[in-house]
Amino acid sequence: MSYSFTEKKRIRKDFSRSEVVVDVPFLLKTQVESYDKFLGLIEGEKCGLHDALNSVFPIESYSGYAKLEYVSVNVEKPVFNVVECKLRGLTFGATVRAKVQLIIYDKESSARNKKVKYVKEQEVYLGDLPLMTPNGTFVINGTERVIVNQLHRSPGVFFDHDKGKTHSSGKLLYSARIIPYRGSWLDIEFDPKDNVFVRIDRRRKLPATILLRALGYETEEILDLFFEKIEFNLNKKGASMKLVAEQLRGEIFDFDIKDGKKVIVPKGKRITARHEKLLKKSSLNVISLEDSFLLEKITSNQIIHKETGEVLVEANATITEEILELLRENNVKTFSVILVNDLDNGPYMSSTINVDPTNSQLEALVEIYRMMRPGEPPTEESSKALFEGMFFNADRYDLSEVGRMKFNKRLGREEVVGSSILSNEDIVDVMRELVNIRNGVGIVDDIDHLGNRRVRSVGEQSENVFRVGLVRVQRAVRERLTVADSEGLAPQDLINAKPIAAAVKEFFGSNQLSQFMDQNNPLSEITHKRRISALGPGGLTRERAGFEVRDVHPTHYGRLCPIETPEGPNIGLINSLAVYAKTNPYGFLETPYRKVVDGVVTDEIEYLSAIVEGEFPIAQANAVIDAKGKLTEEFVLSRHFGEVTLIPAADIKYMDVSPKQIVSVAAALIPFLEHDDANRALMGSNMQRQAVPTLKVDKPLVGTGMEKIVSRDSGVTAVAVRPGVIEMADASRIVIRVDEEHIGEDDPGVDIYNLTKYTRSNQNTCINQKTIVNIGDRVDVGDVLADGPSTDLGELSLGQNMLIAFMPWNGYNFEDSILISEKVVKEDRFTTIHIVELTCVARDTKLGTEEITADIPNISESALTKLDDSGIVYVGAEVGPGDILVGKVTPKGETQLTPEEKLLRAIFGEKALDVKDTSLKVSSSTFGTVIDVQVFTRDGVEKGHRAEKIEEEQLEQVRNDLNDQFRIMRGVIQQRLRSILVGQTVVKAPELKKGATVTEEYLNELEVSEWFNVKIKDTKIAEQID
DSSP: OOOTTTTTGSSOOOOOOOOSSOOOOOOOOHHHHHHHHHHHHHHHTHHHHHHHHHHOOOOOOSSSSSEEEEEEEEEOSSHHHHHHHHTTOOEEEEEEEEEEEEEEEOOTOOSOOOOOOEEEEEEEEEEEEOOOOOOOOOOEOOOOOEEEEEEEEOOOEEEOOOTSSSSSOOOOOEEEEOSSSSSEEEEEETTTOOOEEEETTTOEEEEHHHHHHTTTTTTTHHHHHOOEEEEEESSSSOOOOOOOOGGGGOOSSOEEEETTTTEEEEEEEBBBHHHHHHHHHHHHHEEEHHHHHHHHHHBSOOOTTTOOOEEOOOTOOOOOOHHHHHHTTTTEEEEEEEBBBTBBBBBBHHHHHHOOOOOSSSHHHHHHHHHHSTTTTHHHHHHHHHHHHSOTTTTOBOOOHHHHHHHHTTTTOOOOOOOSSSOHHHHHHHHHHHHHHHHTOOOOOOOOTTTSSSOOOOOHHHHHHHHHHHEEEEEEEEHHHHTTTTOOOOOOOOOOOHHHHHHHHHHHHOOOTEEOOSSSHHHHHHHHEEEEESSSTTOOOOTTTTTTSOOGGGGGGBBBBBSOOOOTTTTTTTTEEEOOOEEOTTTTEEEEEEEEEEEEEEEEEEEEEEHHHHTTTOOOOOBBTTTTBBBSSSSSEEETEEEEEEGGGGGEEEESGGGGGSBBOOOHHTTTTGOOOOHHHHHHHHHHHOOOBBBSSSOOOOOOHHHHHHHHHOOOSEOSSSSSEEEESSEEEEEEOOOOOOOOOOOOOEEEEEESSEETTSSSSSOOOOEEEOTOEEEEEEOOOEEEETETTEEEEOOOOOOOOOOOOOOTTOOOOOOOOHHHHHHTTBBOOOOOOOOOOOOETEEEEEEEEETTTTTGGGGGGBBBBTTTBBBTOOTTTOOOOEEEEEOOOOOOHHHHHHHHHHHSGGGGEEEOOOOOOOOOOOOOEOOOOOOOOOOTOOOHHHHHHHHHHHHHHHHHHHHHHHHHHEEEEEHHHHHTEEEEEEEBTTBTTTTOOOOHHHHHSSOGGGGOEEESSSSHHHHOOO
């Protein structure tokens, strides 16, 4: 095993039984990749910004003679970097500009053949968009925030039942729900009387046939869609039917069914599967029936008199003795009925037609309009427009790619792509599937299965918000487009970016999923970014979420951690991503497995989603394998269809990649986790996040191997980007001379790492990086150069290795009391540094300008000793409660002066008394050292002495960086020139004859600037020097 530069400094013994097959992926990949996709920074992937703009544009005017089309989008470079934004309290973001075209058509041309009058193309400002830092966070108004991933129910179709809770009898009422990504929800459900009803957006229910009629289906067509037909031949005394054994299942005849003299089905017996087989084998083709068998059957279509065309019997009519008599009177020979029985063909849609008050498409549309818009008078046009807009208009309804894929797969269709709006077939197929489930064919879905819940990550949430802003703009643009031609408007005049900016600002600033980053220690940072919440807009609410949603599901295996979740009201609703888990393009969680072929474990890795995984038997990571990778045991403990069973080794298809695959990063940091009680492991993984970085870091004696991965990926350590040699290293800066093969064109070949020194975290803890490399050290890509908070030699080190005794000591440690040794305090084992940021603003008031000064009235000289001439405290000053940090005076309103005050003013001058002291002071019970001072001045205001001094220090730092770059570049160029020139034949050179050879001694004596004047015989090398 090869050790990295940092690992060599502390060799760790690895006791793990299983080999590492797959390295732990970059822990912030979900966050970073998702936002990069949104900005279109990943080649070959769809750009979220582009998709959002495409979904809203082109915008057409109401008249149709003006159109605004989208061409392309561009995200500019940010003005300030991350550090500057934190200091100044700004948002780290960039300007978004879109190139749009305004097309004006000639109004005199016909609506069909419109002629373009002119086209204007322009770049339009669409607001500012926050950018993600390399560590997966956003800097909003100077503070670091995290957008948490959301786990929500996937769009598509879901079948469920009420578990017998609705009706007192405990009868299961089945329902189907079509959930779009955006638009109206459609529920189709059974009532206790077995009629089918629909609800749109959870409103009042209507018979399902109203929806079908609104789609244009007549009664006969509805019966054709849902039922098979049986045809009867009517004669004077009875009837006969063609024998189709399957159609007779469940029927009871009041006469014997005979094949010749052999009785196949005795009188009064229900026809079973055994009878069905016997009937198929028999020579019977036609069965003669009595009238009693025909009674209560339901007609499948209208029965019409052949000659007169008169409708004798309507479709969906129940046959009675009177109807049979009428048919015989009118000489009707054949008629058909729908196949209905008590076993697997219930009369559900037929009975629903009976409770349906409508008879035509228009009536059905009006009924739907009345339900959606009660109180408004319906018209034919408005009813049609409302219904069309609900499910068949791409602007108002979007099933999305995921929704269409889930929809088609659930209904057993081959094709997984298709339209994002619903079709008539979609609605009919869902109803048919629901009826089949009610008939006992098919099963209901498990809504807590991770195949039915998907992750909405940062990029997707940002895209939705950006789209919301664009839709608000769209309305205003459409109105302005009507006057675009007459007023000669340009695209810039049409688009107002404020609604977009407001939507984006509101989302990043105050959305439930945009959270103030937990920055206690590196682990808390990484856990926060890998958190998956079921709460938030479009998700669950903690009050309404039941036990099933919160519970651990078999599909969580390798995707969501079963251990790490909060203990309070959010238990089970907020989860953590498992170590190896990732999201697929559809947003479903996947986990990696090793492929097993004929009982041999290969190194081929496949990521499987919860939908695919259930079909295969999967062995655990600790299954015993021999040197060749063959499973040694005859039966292997594995998971199949969510159950743990013993399965023959030859049938195993996949194997886990690692034992830590099922847990999250925090749980994977607990050594010997398998021996812990689950509840205590939950508390332990949550409590690790609360550890405050100590002054003296102490490495863990026993680790799990995750420590270095957490500290590397959290971004608290300084990590080498390119290989090279340490040229310079001090407490605040590391300079690396990059290896030649990694230097590109116009690249100085110098990497400078400015370390973070004593910076405040979100939780007021101290972020400080300490150099762990020396000048001359060789480092590779990914090597740790400087430790951050709670890291020791690149390993996460959260606490201290303490010697603990479990014993009583005079009752001082009764119950949960703890007794600590004086040595712990003396050695600063648990000493922590906390940084508080205090601000003081000098404003313009009605009475005059506030002034920052050291000249404060009624303050003793001793109180001003820690302030400089400008009235600002020195860096390094030790301060306590009540000490002045910034001296500030505010003008005071004129008051009536007493004679004594008038005398004092006359003697000592006027200025002293018309200001009051409003200095910034240290709060009570706070002791500490001033570690930094920042002075900000508005444009146009003269900078103070202290502000200029700070600016000079910053410039000095930039100069140092540039000087180092030039020095190293000069050294690199000298080395390369020396290696090229030595041993070459000279054409012309200072102090050398033509044909002489260049030597090391010659170059040492010659000035470096003169080396370029040495002309070489070899033309290729001469070109290189040039």
